[in-house]
Amino acid sequence: MSFDMEQFLETFYEESFEGLDIMETALLDLDVGATDSETVNTIFRSAHSIKGGGATFGLTDIAEFTHGLETLLDEMRDGRRAVTQEAVSLLLRSVDCIRDMLTAAKTKSDFNQDEVTLVDQAVKVMLGSEQNINEPESTITVSENTESEQKKNSGETGWLIHFRPHANLFHTGNDPVRMFRELEALGSLTVEADMSSLPAFVDLIPEDACMGWVITLLGDVTREDIDDVFAWVEDECDLTITSLNDGAVTAIEPVSESIVVEPEKGKIEVEAKPVVAIKSVPPPEEQRQGDDRRKINERRQTAKPTGESTSIRVGIDKVDALINMVGELVITQSMLNQLSKDFDMSRLSKLQEGVTLLERNTRELQENVMRIRMLPISFAFNRFPRMVHDLSQKLDKKIELKLLGEQTELDKTVMEKIGDPLVHLVRNSLDHGLETPDVRQQAGKSETGTLQLNAFHQGGNIVIEISDDGAGLNKERILNKAKEKGLVGVDEVLSDDKIHELIFRPGFSTAEVVSDVSGRGVGMDVVKRNIKDLSGTIEVASEEGVGSKFTIRLPLTLAILDGQLVKVGEETYIIPLVSIVESLQMKKEHINIIAGKSEVYKMREDYLPIVRLHGLFDHEKDESILDNALLVVVEGEGQRVGLVVDDLLGQQQVVIKSLESNYRKVDGVSGATILGDGTVALILDIAGLIVCAERVNYGQSESVDKNYIGMG
Amino acid sequence: MAKILTADDSASMRQMVSFTLKGAGYDVVEAVDGMDAFNKAEKEKADLVITDVNMPNLDGIGLVKKLRGLPTYKFTPILLLTTESGKEKKSEGRAAGATGWLVKPFNPDQLLATVKKVLG
Structure with missing residues (x-):
């Protein structure tokens, strides 16, 4: 019988990555000096499973590397070895190595051989015996001896x-x-x-x-x-x-x-008559192992890194809920079926009832299907204890990390993309926000600074707050820097909020010393852009000497959008509800024309550029009269404009279909959807639209580009 | 066909053991740790128990001890899956009443050979 071990690898990777997370968390929980045998045991078990699985499924390098680790942990578990800071640090580094090796094996790419060798040697030195250094070698060569x-x-x-x-x-x-x-x-x-x-x-x-x-x-x-x-x-x-x-x-x-x-x-000595002429044919098993190894090597060399095929673990309760819902849907369907067989108007109310039911079933089904992709945000949060631990040591700061709302659920895709921005924000807080113990003491604060990550649902959004009780943003420095860079006029007076927002401008970094923790020029503008790509927003609130709080708002899912349907000419367009500030009917007296061409609308104290969607999308219509026309005020990238539309239709959730993959990228349009009547409607990309409109108004793309970058 | 109860906290190992044994026609009952296995043991009346040693809640040695306390499992073969080549763990396992062991890493063929050896 032949077996393909490959089929178990996916599960092995998944559980091993989980095991590594468990190890990491437990290692960070481990009190140096104290012997918490249960925690050590947990760490040991994870290492043990990775070693066992690695050996079984042909990942010999991982198994061998983990072997030394396991021995170390075994000694700690038995109390034969003290839990020292040095050991914990080494174990944490080893966890990183295994993660690297696993990722390499999974994506068929290379891992950092130097670091692995280094850590491997360090583990062996800690184990302190030549014998241990040689041990993994002997496991490989045994079979020949035995033969x-x-x-x-x-x-x-x-x-x-x-x-x-x-x-x-x-x-x-x-x-x-x-x-x-x-x-x-x-x-x-x-x-x-x-x-x-x-x-x-x-x-x-x-x-x-x-x-x-x-x-x-x-x-x-x-x-x-x-x-x-x-x-x-x-x-x-x-x-x-x-x-x-x-x-x-x-x-x-x-x-x-x-x-x-x-x-x-091989060491067993048995007195028996030696036999002559030993043909050194490796046993079939050995041969196969060799083949396997070679196969893996070949694969690593030849195979190009492929797109990661990811799986998702879904709680059985979620699946049960789905099955239940599909059951209800089937009942409703058969009810409607029955009704349609001999329908007359007397049964109209029954039909309406059925359709209402169908609508509810569909909505519930949709919500539940979406929920399958939802994971608790702890998946994104769980890297931070380690990071804060490492960085606070590096920076000589005392920092307590608080994680709140870890069970708040979020779409898997959003989760994957929010990771980097979060890391950046946390690093920033650690590096620039929170002060060293002596500075804190001078300021009359406790030595230990607090960094808090909080997640919760609000409306159809997930809100993530990153707050610290550090020094807060230095307004003066930000303003000076902005003036220096020409982002703000020399005599301009800005409100606190406006000053704080400056940190999201491209190329803006106030750190006087560029450290290797943060501030390498890749700044908050990138964070903001990443979040914007997820249709989210980021705000900052800060008070000098008290601390800062960054608030990120993200849609729960990227697959569905709450949209406002609007009519422009004969077409229906969809404006994302999050970008709409308000809608109003224009009054003639508030419309002005500047530079003989651009139209603006005076709304309270502000002048809004007017964007005529008809013109932008080439719809034929006489649009000379704006009086009484409908204006939808939208905001994108911090800039507001008014969109002229013919009619406001309903609001509804729409499923986003990519236009780019089905057709090509269209400026000002982020995607498309199919409406209830089967027609296709385009979803407007507000930020892109503003750029388009400016290009049309100014008629020169150069200034548009500059403006575009300037807005970020 | 004989029924085999297998306990392992590692999903991939469980999957591999189960797949292999099912492929050979055995009835397989999976358990995620020693406690889970013990709870399933009485009802399932397995002909053979294959258990990992290092598991949370109840480890393999503990499971063997507990199973040997059940009249149904007094003489049932119980195999330990172990990476420990040291004498200590094995004699501990044997003292607890384990029948034998299979040393990790093993491949499906070795697993089947051992199972056949025990079940005949």
Whole structure:
């Protein structure tokens, strides 16, 4: 039977990554000096599983690397080794190495061999013995030794075996019959019962073994083969194995422990006649292992990194809810079916009822299907304890990390994309926000700073807050820098909020010393752009000396959008509801024309550029009169414009279909959807639209581009 | 066909063991740790138990001890899946009443050979 181990790899990767997360969390929880055996045990178990799985599924390098780690943890678990800061740091580094190796194996790419070797050596030094350094080597080469050893110990003609089980043999689930069966498979077998120790019938305990056997096994059988047969019962029997070749009694001692096992196997010395001419043909198993290894290597070399095929674990309750819902849907469908068979107007109310029910079923089904993709945000949060631990050590700061709302659920895709911005924000807080203990003390604060990550649902959004009780944003410095860079006029007076927003401008970094923790020029503008790509927003609130709070708002899912349907000419367009500030009917007296061309609308104190969607999308319509026309005020990238539309239709959730993958990228349009009547409607990309409109108004793309970048 | 109860906290190992045994026609009952296995044992009346050693809640050695306390499992073969090649763990397992062991890493063929050896 041939097996493809590949099929189990996906599960192995998944559980191993989880195991590494568990290890990391537990390592960070581990109190140096104290022996918390349960925590160490948890770490040990994860390492142990990764090693076992790695070896089983052909990832030898991972298994070997983890082996040293496991030994270290085993010693800690038994209290033979103290839990030191040094050890914890090394273990954390090892976790990173394994993660790297696993990722490399999964994506068929290369891992950081230097770091792995370095950490591997460090682990071995810590274990402190030459023997350990050599051990992994020996595990690989054993099979060859065994092979030759086996040949050498061949009995050629046969063996005489005296086998007398101890009384308790049956209580270990062992049965002499099994051993006879196995011996029979090796050669020609004769078994004679030795009843000498059989007790009187009245004394007989049926559950105890009380007989002995004299076994003659003829044929070319090796000593190891026989030892294998009795390996499980060596402590529960008296065993004598004699070679019929020379009659010498060999090894009355219990069969060596390592018989079925690996490394030490080659060391067993058995006196038996050596046999000449050993053909060194690797056993089939060895050969296959070699092949496998080669296959993996080849694959790593040739295969290009492919797109990650990801799986998702879904709670059974979610699946049950779905099945339940589909059940209801089927009932509703059959009800409607029945109704349609002989329908007359008297049953109209019934039909309406049914349709309402169908609508509810569909909505619930949709919500539940969406929920399948939802994961708790702890998946994104769980990297931070480690990061804060490492960075606070590096920066000599005392920082307490608080995670709130870890169970708040979020779409998997959104989760994957929000990771980097979050890391950036946390790094920023650690590096620039929170102060060193002495600075904090001078400011009358506790030595330990607090960094808090909080997630919660609000409306159809998820809100993530990153707050610290650090120094807060330095308004003066930000303003000076902005003036220096020409982002703000020299005499301009800005409100606090406006000043804070400046940090999201491209190329803006106030850190005087560029550290390797944050501030390499890739700044908050990138964070903002990433969040914007997810149709989210980011705001900052800060007070000097008290702390800062960044608030990120994201849609729960990227697949569905709350949209406002608007009519422009004969077409229906969809404006994302999040971008709409308000809608109004324009009054003639508030419309102005500047520079003879651009139209603006005076709304309270602000002047809004007017964007005529008709013109932009080439709809034929007389649009000279704007009086009383509908204006939808939208906001994109912090800029507001008014869109002229013919009619406001309904609001509804729409499923986003990519225009880019089905057609091509269209400026000002982020996607498309199919409406209830089957027609296609385009979804407007507000930020892109504003750029388009500016291009049309100014008629020169250069200034548009500059403006576009300037808005970020 | 014989029924085999297998306990392992690693999903991939469980998957591999189960797939292999089912492929050979055995009935397989999976358990995620020793406690889970023990809870399933009485009802399932397995002909063979294959258990990992290192597991949360109840480890393999603990499971063997507990199972041997059940009349149904007094003589049932119980195999330990172990990476520990050291004498200590094995004699601990044997003292607890384990029938034998299979050393990790093993491949499906080795697993089947061992199972066949025990079940005949």
